[in-house]
Amino acid sequence: MPIEDENEAAGLAEKLAREMVASLDADMLREAKAMGIATSVFAARLEEYRAKFNEQVSAALAARDLFGVAASRLLIDAE
Numbered sequence: 782m783p784i785e786d787e788n789e790a791a792g793l794a795e796k797l798a799r800e801m802v803a804s805l806d807a808d809m810l811r812e813a814k815a816m817g818i819a820t821s822v823f824a825a826r827l828e829e830y831r832a833k834f835n836e837q838v839s840a841a842l843a844a845r846d847l848f849g850v851a852a853s854r855l856l857i858d859a860e
Contacts, residue, residue, distance in 0.1 A: 783839045790842045791851070794834055798851040801830040810856075819856040827852055 784790045802810070805823060813819035820827065827849075834848035 784837055784842065785839050787842060787845075787847075790838045791847050793837060794847040794851040797830050797834050797848060798855050801826055801852060802855045814856065814858075817857075820853055823856065827856075 784793065801823075805826065809822070810819060813822040830852065831848050835843040838847075
């Protein structure tokens with residue numbers, strides 16, 4: 782049964798986003814962040830984790846792109 786609760790889905794989004802960022806090459810991530818291109822450099826990985834998120838939540842919550850927001854915040858914000 783997919784997650785219907787927005788708070789629960791937001792928590793899952795944050796968890797998956799942190800997991801994704803932790804799996805990335807730290808030096809490459811630091812360089813990509815410095816150049817402002819982290820979301821482009823890691824686009825394939827973003828889509829992989831977005832699919833994991835979308836599989837676990839309702840279509841309505843998937844459409845809100847909670848994962849994209851959580852992941853972008855981690856990929857764009859400076860350390």
